[in-house]
Amino acid sequence: MSHLLQAPAGQNGFIRIENGHFVNDAGRVWLNATNLTGSANFPSHPDADLLAERLARFGINCVRLHYMDANYGNFKEEPEQGIFTIDPSTQRNLDPDQMDKFDYMISRFKAKGIYVNINLHVARKMDDRDGFSGSDQRPALDKGVDNFEPRMIELQKEFARDVLLHRNPYTGFTYAQEPAVAMVEINNENALFRQYFIGNIDKLPNPYALELRKQWNDWLHENYKSVDELSRAWSLSKEDLESPFEKREVATIKRDVEYSPSRRDFYKFMYDAEHKYWTGMYAFIKDELGVKPVVSGTQLRYTSPFLQADLDYVDIHAYWCHPSPVNPNWEIGNVSMVNSMHYMYELAGQRIEGKPYTISEYNHPFPNQYGAEGQPMLRAYGRLQGWDGVFQYTYNHRKDFQPQAMTYFFDMIARTDVLAHMPACAAIYLRGDVQEAEEAVVAEVNHMTYFDQLSREKKVTVGIEKAGYAPELALMKRTSIKLTEKPAAVGEADHLEDRIIRSTTGELTWNREIEGAAYWTVNTDNTKLFTGFPEGRDIDLGEISLKIGKTRLGWATVSLVSQNGKGFGKNAYSSKILLTATGLVENKGMEIEQLPKNKIRLSDWGEGPVQAEGIPAKIVFPLPAGKVQCYALDAEGNRKEAVSVKKSKKRGFCEIVIGPEFKTVWYEIETH
Template identity: 35%
Template sequence: MRRNVAFDCILILLLGLLCFGATPSRGEETATPGKLFPFVLSYEPTDSITNISEWLDRPAGKHGFIRAENGHFVTDAGRIRLWATNLCFEACFPTKEEAERLARRLASLGINCVRMHHMDNRHIWGKSPNKLTIDPEMLDKLDYLIYQLKLHGIYTNLNLHVSREFGPAEGFPAVEGLPNYDKGIDNFEPRMIEYQKKYARDLLTHVNPYTGTAYINEPAIAMVEINNENAAFDEYRKGAFDHLPEPYASQLRKLWNAWLKKKYGSDDALRKAWNAQRQPLGEEILKNRDFSGQWEKVWNLQRDNLSEVVAEVIPNGFQGKPALRLRVIRNGQETWIPQLSQGGFSVQKGQVYTLRFWLKADKPGRIDVNCMMNHDPWQRLGLSADVQTSAEWKEYRLSFVADRDDPNARITFSQLRPGTYELADVSLRPGGVIGLEEGQSLADQTVPIVPARGPQMTAAARADFADFLWELERDYWWGMYRFLKEELKLKPLVAGTQLSYSPVHIQAGLDYIDSHAYWQHPVFPGRPWDPENWYVRSLALVNQPGGTLSGLASRRVEGLPFTVSEYNHPAPNEYAAEGFPMIAAFGAFQDWDGIFSFTYSHSRDYEPRKITGFFDIKSEVTKLVHMPACVAMFYRGDVQPATQAVVVGMTREKEQSILRETLNPWALTADRLGIPANLSLLHRVAMALKEPSDSVPPPTLSAEQKVFLSDTQQICWDVSQPGAGVFLVNSPKTKLVTGFPAGRTFNLNGIQIQIGETELGWATVSLTVIKGDGFDRPGRILLAATGKAQNTGWDFRKEGDRVTVGRRWGDEPILCEGVPARIVLPVSSSRVKVYALDEAGRRRDAVTVSGGDQAVVEIGPQFRTLWYEIEIQ
């Protein structure tokens, strides 16, 4: 680990301090909250302070291709960062008029790159009979959009595979049971890989008639992404490979057996290396195996106030013996409730155990069966199985090796979806078969894959499977990269997939590193993406230092550009406006290279006057009014990069050691290697592909630390007041306060910000010098202040911190809260004029400026706006 400059003294000085001179407020309260008012930003840019399109270089690519040098994106003009967004599905295929308006709007927001996402789902195929031939009409729409974006200074990120699924029309009849979008399978299935190459060739070598250039030679194409959130390692981790249909199960097994054959040569050598064991079964461990009598004194059926389950014992339910019938009507607050368990027994590390039971259900499905701690922290003890249910009685035998000693373990049956289940003759005994079973041989390629969620193999077998998956992925990603770069001669940069889905050293073999994160992503307790049954946790990131941002920082790889191509705080989180300003400041401090909001639009409804879903930001006014501040902090560089770096080594040997133990690429992060997660709030952090030569022990952070001041002194994250966190940015040309002001006044180098009472006790306020050299010099400043926002008449329901609107997102227009605030500027009031701006960013009403040597500006709900222009003469 490398620490460039000592910083221990900073940590000591920070303890107990408030940042940037924050003090309790004095004097009269500012205005009380008013009623919500309609406010929807105009979709036609005007020549106003809010239009920052002139910050972009036009056309995109005028300075040559974006390339990777010294760990960053550069062009012939020097360093470049991407403040970007996504378009999804049919949004990638507008009409010509829509493309022109869309490009103007995006440029006015300062967006300089668009990621074309999910365009391979169905829309690009148009009228084609299958998903193998691009529809020329749809391609023409994409071409014109990319042309318009280029003219307006906006680069394009082309995603090759996101959500195309192969089926009978493409020659893949057996698709039932495959992962969504063929994820993981298309890393090794030969025909799928060839069709990926065909699509890449058809798309990238095609000449855009509006630019006259093929995409392989187009400098306005910033990068190409091979496969979104799609890696064999990650799909395996989730159990997707445990129950593959044919022929895919056989394809994977044959690849695995060929790998083992090459390494070991024979069954005997394999059996010896894997420490294969066959132990006689010992004494029974469980009590009341047949649920007779007062079974609930031994077995625990865990419920909560939301779950509904009816339990009864059927006297002759199974082969003349009792069986427990569970009729699950509704799951609980967590999907694993209701849960049936029996605990109170011990397990010994290294001992083989066999769990056997009979089970049937009213319909095919899956449930989870585990051996785990019967106490906090409730960790697994060697068995974590995903078993398939059947409408007929079926016997299950799960042998596993306990991975630690534990005096109080339990067996659990969970993830019982609504339906009826019958369970009988449950047994747990020491002993069983681990490793190769009778009839399994390399000669006939019948050695099964090591299941992710099932009977656990030996540690040696798991280590081998980790190495096998690593090589399988390496061959896929590096093979696709060579195809693009060497065969197609693609000049733009190329990434594989997002880090943590795939190992570090594999993705580092391409041009840059990418990652994704969401703060409080929607949760679907029932079926995935059910538009009625979902919730979002309405929590403020500002109260949880680091959060998603520290997690992203821990995936940075030293020496390679780093982007976050998806990020959002999804609606209807009440605090969502904090998200983009926080990641813009944090990303600039960490010296990242690109941040993409997810998403601008999922459809061709580009100009709604209401919030249309979880992710689309096109109309989310409380996010958009702070966009100039975000662009200034990240793209313009108002927030300085960290002065100090803490780097930890992630060598190939260390990576494979972690994977052999965990089979989980999500464990390959800097915070798992000793760097405290919140250290990224103080310094830049990264992983190096080799051990730093000046490695030192990682610094420590006190668990009691509540104030985090960046080493540049420009960012402060303060949670010293419980439940009232604030995130502050104090740069020469951008100021930001987001969080719970709790009566404090924030002094940011002479700019005082005091936020009054709001409906949530929370607000986001940004001040950005749009033209000029500072807050005390002649120029124009954009002030944005946001609080609560909602659609008209949406069905907003809140239970604890969980919020939902179900299907009822409401009507237009968006209704917003006017935030009361008092701003003091270090210039004479005679030099200052302030205007409330309308929805198009034009001056509407004059705002009174008071004070003498220091100008005092008071804004509030009476102005019925979210942004203001401050002119200093």
């Protein structure tokens, strides 16, 4: 699918914003993307060449460069070096060898038409080496603290300067002036509000707790001219407040304090502190460093959408069945999202009207056995909704770019069931096979009403259902929330009970006629896709019909993509079609432990090679058998065996029967 990419990336100028969307000089920009994590951001030069080539072939036109500001490891693997030198005295110096690998990789991406998203703070946690005490008592990765602690903010600016003003010798541009940089993210999944709500701010050691109290008291003095005014506002006696107010020693409000005027004020203080941080970092990046790419703060659901809307675009993350906890005692839900479509309508319902919207992390993590459904759903509804970027998390998190097994929860690099449908994802989203909805639901959210919810319910999230709209409307038409200072309707909405919910474009259908055995389809001129529980049903995909046989999960994902965009034979054009069929995929020797409540754990992760179930299915095409040829493909995409094409009972049609005997997930079909 590399023909869909515009190479080199940035040839049509910088990505900018017009009418609430990403554009460049050639028009709208859609980012069909993935992530690299940790040491995967620093491949060898040969690996970088292969990586860029492979991602381009899958139709990936943007890569988010994530978690590069610390050594990355996990409970299964030792840490591997990030962007900083390994130095016992500091963690502030960029490593020249790592930067060379980073620069070369980005130059190869650019050459292939692949943009990058540069993440700034993700994981660096300051310690005694650089004068920060109590690292073991602060929140993980300094989350929340680095929103207000002045020295930490200055070091974030230093890192931004070092990276963004660094000149890539392979392209000749600094990253501040590089048109192949799509965007810059300030701070991943990080907000003072989030850390306060989970109790971490209450446990801060000094000097961080004292710094927060100082800023709180400064805020009180800026907003109240006298202790008398504060006493009236808080309905507390002047005697109790006078001494701490005058000495600037009013205590911060603990998380579990009941709602009160003082708690509401403390929330206002945190809101203002975050606003100062996000807008201050933004101004530094854009104005002082002169960064041309667009900039975002952090993700929705960690802080207020009103705060994030102050920056260029809005981002969010979501995971279906995220492993919990992420340690040796992990467990993961093992159910399909097709029975609920939960995250599709939840993500759509939180979009902010008038702002570009990206989902920079999305996954149905391994070993959830239904992972193939996730990325096609994200791409299809992303295009229906007009979202500006959709990112799988993550392509790889290690230096090994030829793994033979699935070794961690989030990687796509060896996950056959997910990778195999990425060509369909590129066609759906990047080529635009799915149409953007013309009909829209825009729910207004009043700032004062929202802040009341925030301070009373400790909830930063808001969506269309809070304004009385059924969330499933997002499966039918474009949805968003409009942030306003004007009065707006408030009210909980009932869920839609329809057993079949179809997009207003007619291309996306969610069928839940059989309880617990739903399915979902894409039916466009050049892409067809099924995912879900077949239950012996004939699946109507327009001119194509599909019937899937018995599988190990009673579930499968099947996609068909006209690679040259000439359809499936009905229009008399010759066409080259990629047929992909996946079900259960696992490592050799992998052992699953069944747990209560539809959860699983791996007692043995197994080893390579990855093994994929062959899916039995019959596909009926709208052409005579003599005009259709089919071939099973090997792992490299080469033809290895012809598949017979037979005359169908339906006049003028033919049928192709695939199955486990072909030992592949990919087939090539030619129509003449």
